[in-house]
Amino acid sequence: EPEVTQTPSHQVTQMGQEVILRCVPISNHLYFYWYRQILGQKVEFLVSFYNNEISEKSEIFDDQFSVERPDGSNFTLKIRSTKLEDSAMYFCASSETSGRVYNEQFFGPGTRLTVL
């Protein structure tokens, strides 16, 4: 069964460093998403991406964040200068369609980012 994969599973970095979180969405999916979940809290939407551009982004997704689809398979989230409060689980998701209200998004296993 096709699945979304994410690497690394755990990333530890120093405050102020740049990190790149990588995701490989399901191959025939066209819509990609990043979410984050601070430990013990709810999942928060960061950004959606389609046709090589951002479709929507939340208030969390400020200038420190960027996304890219560098090739036909990878989808990356870059945090330019990490802060302590960026420590969280980051989930990538993909969907075949963007049915506005309904679209089944398939989530990856997540990358746990720890900023020291």
Place this chain on the structure above:
Amino acid sequence: AQKITQTQPGMFVQEKEAVTLDCTYDTSDQSYGLFWYKQPSSGEMIFLIYQGSYDEQNATEGRYSLNFQKARKSANLVISASQLGDSAMYFCAMRAASGGSYIPTFGRGTSLIVHP
């Protein structure tokens, strides 16, 4: 603004019993979708079930059903015949067309523990 409320931080159920996880929502939009996700201790997010605001029938997927009460703005998840593998965090989420934005909103989750 959209809001999802899950008032039960933790629930316990005996194996093979049914359990209801509560979710109430708030939106001024007429068109919206409600989702439930399961997050086991391994961390991944697993889509369980979807209910559209215009769906007249309650959604069902195997042992999962959604008790949708539109007037009360509730979308409770019912798990029948609980299994030990159902122990996990459960998140209710909503997507609505809010000013052209379809950013999903998640609740804080309910931790379900199934006892043998």
